[in-house]
Amino acid sequence: MTALAADLTHRWIEKPISSQNYSSTQIFRASTIATLTCSLIGISILATDQSSISIGNGRSVSISAIKAKPDVYMDGCHVNNGEVLSPECTYGDLSASKTIVLYGDSHAAQWFPALENLAKDKGFKLVSLTKSACPAPEVRKVQVGAYKNADCFKWRENSIKRIKQLRPDAVILSGYQHFQVPSQYQSRSIWWAEGQRATFQHLQGLSPKLIYISDTPKPSRDIPNCLASNGGAKCNENEKSDPQISGNFIKVNPTPWLCTSNCPAVVNGIVAYRDASHISVDISRALSPKLGTVLADLGLL
Structure with a gap:
């Protein structure tokens, strides 16, 4: 999950910012949004992973x-x-x-x-x-x-x-x-x-x-x-x-x-x-x- 957050932050925040001139306020807002987005994605993945239970023989419920x-x-x-x-x-x-x-x-x-x-x-x-x-x-x-x-x-x-x-x-x-x-x-x-x-x-x-x-x-x-x-x-x-x-x-x-x-x-x-x-x-x-x-x-x- 940490690796996912780091990759998304680098791809969508750090790289674009490095080639543009943004104020510190804009950078802070963008970083906050990215962090929250990654957190929500993580929660969604966890919920999906735990929505069913494996009970053997390839079966789940x-x-x-x-x-x-x-x-x-x-x-x-x-x-x-x-x-x-x-x-x-x-x-x-x-x-x-x-x-x-x-x-x-x-x-x-x-x-x-x-x-x-x-x-x-x-x-x-x-x-x-x-x-x-x-x-x-x-x-x-x-x-x-x-x-x-x-x-x-x-x-x-x-x-x-x-x-x-x-x-x-x-x-x-x-x-x-x-x-x-x-x-x-x-x-x-x-x-x-x-x-x-x-x-x-x-x-x-x-x-x-x-x-x-x-x-x-x-x-x-x-x-x-x-x-x-x-x-x-x-x-x-x-x-x-x-x-x-x-x-x-x-x-x-x-x-x-x-x-x-x-x-x-x-x-x-x-x-x-x-x-x-x-x-x-x-x-x-x-x-x-x-x-x-x-x-x-x-x-x-």
């Missing part, structure tokens, strides 16, 4: 595609801090008699692409009830920034009222379990299990199938950035989440779908994570058949 979020974000259906009521967002076959609810935080919402595919293909209504930083287990979290426990509990209360009205054929729940554990708890497992049991008690009797998907692996770093910077093996150092589920939920553990002895960044040629936390939209869709098999075995498809 767009970073923006990897980092894309599920449609519930763009549709305004995934609510955020300060919001306590999910809008009425229904997907799939709107004329179907069968209804499945997706309930929880962004780690529930990450399964939306898989479930939307199934809803369209198999013919059921999919109702999305998700909110950032508010996992389905009724845990009280350490309050940080704009997050408020009171908002989460009010949102959960409103969502459960909605589920009670819908009486869906199934509720599929999940949640990010790697939040900071409040100091009054001796362990993460005790804290998380308490929240899961409370949620089960509130949902019991509202649907015949209460299905809990345990949390996906926790990436050790931002995976798209790691791959873009040729992080190599470091990109595969991702932590398996504890699949323990308390309460009489129907249990689904997605870890074998994403991991073997380790949890790689790229699974079956697909970048598995969109950031340092969530699975990508593409891998969610790719896992639709596996989730579909689970639902079919439960008589839901």
Whole structure:
């Protein structure tokens, strides 16, 4: 980049100036413009170079595609801090008699692409009830920034009222379990299990199938950035989440779908994570058949 700037400056500034009579002010202005132009060219080149990621076998994928979020974000259906009521967002076959609810935080919402595919293909209504930083287990979290426990509990209360009205054929729940554990708890497992049991008690009797998907692996770093910077093996150092589920939920553990002895960044040629936390939209869709098999075995498809 330095060599490029030097070449352009010499070619378009120094050579012309050496054969002309310009004032010092004119020379300064011209030099400044040249420097800014070179900087912008450099930024453009860098952006172009980092717009895609090589995933082997001569294949590459767009970073923006990897980092894309599920449609519930763009549709305004995934609510955020300060919001306590999910809008009425229904997907799939709107004329179907069968209804499945997706309930929880962004780690529930990450399964939306898989479930939307199934809803369209198999013919059921999919109702999305998700909110950032508010996992389905009724845990009280350490309050940080704009997050408020009171908002989460009010949102959960409103969502459960909605589920009670819908009486869906199934509720599929999940949640990010790697939040900071409040100091009054001796362990993460005790804290998380308490929240899961409370949620089960509130949902019991509202649907015949209460299905809990345990949390996906926790990436050790931002995976798209790691791959873009040729992080190599470091990109595969991702932590398996504890699949323990308390309460009489129907249990689904997605870890074998994403991991073997380790949890790689790229699974079956697909970048598995969109950031340092969530699975990508593409891998969610790719896992639709596996989730579909689970639902079919439960008589839901």
